[in-house]
Amino acid sequence: MPRSVKVAVIPGDGIGPEIMSATVKVLDFLKLPFEFVRVNVGRKAWEKRGAAITDEDLDVIKSCDVVLKGPVETPVGRGTYRSVTVTIRKELGLYANVRPFRSIEGLALIPNVDIVLIRENTEGLYSGIEFRIGEDTALGIRVITRQACERILRFAFEYARRNGRKKVTAVHKANILKETCGLFLEVAKEVSTEYSDIAYDHAHVDAVAYDLLKRPERFDVIVTTNLFGDILSDELAGITGSIGVAASANVGDKYAMFEAIHGTAPDIAGKGIANPAGLMLAASMMLNHVGFSREADLLRSAVMRALTMKKVCTPDVGGRGNTDTFTSAVLDELSKMMSVV
Numbered sequence: 001m002p003r004s005v006k007v008a009v010i011p012g013d014g015i016g017p018e019i020m021s022a023t024v025k026v027l028d029f030l031k032l033p034f035e036f037v038r039v040n041v042g043r044k045a046w047e048k049r050g051a052a053i054t055d056e057d058l059d060v061i062k063s064c065d066v067v068l069k070g071p072v073e074t075p076v077g078r079g080t081y082r083s084v085t086v087t088i089r090k091e092l093g094l095y096a097n098v099r100p101f102r103s104i105e106g107l108a109l110i111p112n113v114d115i116v117l118i119r120e121n122t123e124g125l126y127s128g129i130e131f132r133i134g135e136d137t138a139l140g141i142r143v144i145t146r147q148a149c150e151r152i153l154r155f156a157f158e159y160a161r162r163n164g165r166k167k168v169t170a171v172h173k174a175n176i177l178k179e180t181c182g183l184f185l186e187v188a189k190e191v192s193t194e195y196s197d198i199a200y201d202h203a204h205v206d207a208v209a210y211d212l213l214k215r216p217e218r219f220d221v222i223v224t225t226n227l228f229g230d231i232l233s234d235e236l237a238g239i240t241g242s243i244g245v246a247a248s249a250n251v252g253d254k255y256a257m258f259e260a261i262h263g264t265a266p267d268i269a270g271k272g273i274a275n276p277a278g279l280m281l282a283a284s285m286m287l288n289h290v291g292f293s294r295e296a297d298l299l300r301s302a303v304m305r306a307l308t309m310k311k312v313c314t315p316d317v318g319g320r321g322n323t324d325t326f327t328s329a330v331l332d333e334l335s336k337m338m339s340v341v
């Protein structure tokens with residue numbers, strides 16, 4: 001059995017604490033050598049101490065082996081704080097955001113979709129360089145560097161190779177964003193020549209948004225810049241299931257952080273009906289990452305089975321249950337599976 005694993009647990013804001021408590025419950029059930037280290041960052045931390053995340057918080061996070069994160073609120077407008085999620089991704093060098101999307105029976109708009117979206121996580125339009133010139137003009141800087149392009153593109157091709165995937169599509173808008181997307185595309189072409197075993201093509205982001213609905217079978221692995229990846233992954237979540245059931249891994253050379261792709265869902269926070277499936281599936285990805293692949297499969301299967309039971313599922317996926325009933329169903333399924341293996 002692998003050594004003890006220190007997991008930084010960030011409950012987050014809104015529905016975050018509800019789905020995190022459900023997810024920790026199922027992880028506890030697996031009786032793995034985990035030490036959970038709770039880190040409170042986000043809206044409440046900002047209100048309490050004037051900082052949504054501090055250097056000390058980052059040190060605690062960096063002292064752990066992996067991070068399991070709930071959604072964190074980022075208020076709109078001036079005079080508030082910078083995205084905690086973006087800060088952690090940058091500080092920990094989590095440059096690759098890996099988001100697997102596979103059609104879930106009974107939930108998917110389109111059956112048989114199986115696409116992995118890999119999003120550059122550290123630069124692009126999310127670099128945080130924005131300012132006003134006077135009251136009426138606002139500028140944002142889109143940073144694209146050769147180094148970050150090479151890193152994410154190589155990651156995508158290596159991912160494809162390691163996971164038996166056949167094709168990588170680079171998604172851009174180089175006809176309009178000639179310099180920034182132009183550089184991304186230039187590097188994509190160069191890196192693709194190092195991987196003769198993986199097919200390569202590229203496409204404009206608007207055409208991709210359309211094709212995902214019309215002919216998703218043309219995609220296998222998609223690699224793209226930060227903002228495009230953010231938007232396309234919500235579309236893919238809608239196509240393959242629901243925003244509440246999509247999971248992601250943020251991976252760097254040293255650290256890794258796992259989270260659902262959705263936000264804090266303020267409209268349903270505190271009502272006990274948040275869907276914990278996305279975070280539970282992210283926890284399954286985390287289990288794989290730290291070497292517990294059998295438990296990762298068990299958790300994934302238990303969540304997928306529970307998602308077929310309308311009686312226990314949360315309302316966002318057409319269910320008649322709530323967070324607790326769904327969690328109990330996952331625990332029941334785990335218990336059944338563990339008693340036969």
Ligand code: NAD
Binds near residue numbers: 073260265267274
């Ligand atoms: P959202 O994902 O929070 O909500 C969009 C819709 O999906 C809402 O109707 C919500 O109720 C529903 N939904 C989302 N997750 C759900 C779940 N698990 N179960 C049931 N329903 C669910 O998106 P938003 O409203 O744009 O963002 C709200 C806040 O979340 C913002 O402050 C934003 O900055 C933050 N956010 C954080 C992250 C992150 O921490 N990684 C990601 C996205 C958004």
